[in-house]
Amino acid sequence: MSGMSYGLRRHATSGVLHVRRIVILGGGYAGVRVAQEILRHMDDGELVLIDRGHYHEIVTEMYRVAAGAEEPKGVQLPLRRLLPQKPQLTMLQAEVQSLDVREREVHTDRGRVPYRYLVLALGGAPEYYGVQGAKEYALTLQYLDSAVRVRRRLRSLTASKGGGRIVIVGGGLTGVELASEISEHTQGTFDIAIVQAAPTILPEEDKRLASYAQSELEKHHITVYRGVPVAEVHAHSVKLKSGADLPSDVTIWAGGVRANPIAKEAGLPCDQRGRVLVDAQLEVEGHPGIFAAGDIAHVPSGHSQGALPPTAQLAVQEGLQVGRNILRVLKDEEPQPLHARILGTAAALGDRHGIAHIGRFRLTGRAGHVMHELALLRYLYGAGGLGLLRREAYLSWTRPPQEHVAQSPSSKAGTSA
Ligand SMILES: Cc1cc2nc3c(=O)[nH]c(=O)nc-3n(C[C@H](O)[C@H](O)[C@H](O)COP(=O)(O)OP(=O)(O)OC[C@H]3O[C@@H](n4cnc5c(N)ncnc54)[C@H](O)[C@@H]3O)c2cc1C
Secondary structure, eight states: OOSSOTTOGGGTTOTTGGGGEEEEEOOSHHHHHHHHHHHHHOOSSEEEEEESSSEEEOGGGHHHHHHTSSOGGGGEEEHHHHSOOOTTEEEEEOOEEEEETTTTEEEETTEEEEOSEEEEOOOEEEOOTTOBTHHHHOBOOSSHHHHHHHHHHHHHHHHHHSOEEEEEEOOSHHHHHHHHHHHHHHTTOEEEEEEESSSSSSTTSOHHHHHHHHHHHHHTTOEEEESOOEEEEOSSEEEETTSOEEEOSEEEEOSOEEEOTHHHHTTOOBOTTSOEEBOTTSBBTTOTTEEEOGGGEEOBOSSSSSBOOOOHHHHHHHHHHHHHHHHHHHTTOOOOOOOOOOOEEEEEETTTEEEEEETTEEEEHHHHHHHHHHHHHHHHHHHHHHHHHHHHHHHHHHSOOOOOGGGOTTSOTTSOO
């Protein structure tokens, strides 16, 4: 490992210069918001944003990439466009490998990066609950590369066999959105099953919305196995605890999320899902100067013993609060607690239908779908203002209509992804 990272070498000889260096790990929903908030008000010091990619990925739209309804570039927002290009900002494309919290250094594949303030915003990882074979044989939608793997596999099956069987593990929002989108864009080419351990799909949702979603899945001829946990995943089948063996050409794991393991590996205090424990101000317990936001953080919910759920809307709010708190600490002011607001949920069930739960309103059908689209636009506007909205509108108007996976038997796997 080299002594100092490319792009940060100018600070190598000075212990003083990085006294005000803030290092943010992860350019996702939380990390981008931390960086935007700090850069908006920062006139001296240095902010380093480290991510393995140049892009902020819109994870909530990965199901569309996987189903072939969206191009991969449609869910990538260039990080440099989201952040004000101030001289205080250094963007480092590197893989974070570990943290040395005693020495206050981040170890990356491009060298070590010392910090004064650190923000952990490295997101989550699939939670396999110890199910044998799940990690080896199931695909996921966690990041763009994994969504593209699903897309390629579907295309390859369409080209070679004209379709196949898909088993989606998890009947939460991700599993339900993915199943509906694949069904719609493959026009019945695939037999799709959802396996849900809980007695209903969308167990955390309003009952009326969950039952509407169930009826939409039935219209799409998607089989839902409810109340049956998965026992094992194999290369070509999924075994249920009930004893049933479901043949599967593609198994997709949408069964839960745990934290990126880096915080736990660094010895920071974590919960059972590897989420680092933070106080109401989002500072890691017992580690002043280290903050965390998003899926990597166990943020106290305030109402009960539990943590806030891992969602994009909360990651954004947490990121914003971390940004504000670091600015406060730099001014010798007390950091303030997060007052999280859960605005609601919205999910698409194919191209025209959806469900949404906003405040006391429950919307289904077309209205639910429109609400889902509005939630995305709201996010884009918050992340990049009108400029980003215009870019996205331009891209979607100029994008050629999507080929249905089932209608492109001649396309070789992965040719366009
Ligand atoms: C398929 C799917 C659908 C979802 N749908 C919804 C939805 O509809 N609504 C909703 O509110 N939430 C949804 N979520 C949850 C939401 O996406 C997450 O809560 C949100 O992404 C968390 O933001 P984050 O900033 O913590 O992590 P992320 O957005 O995942 O960002 C983490 C960043 O860290 C980088 N990174 C990770 N490890 C390393 C490393 N070792 N080195 C360098 N960089 C690294 C990644 O490149 C990434 O840019 C969904 C999640 C999934 C997986």
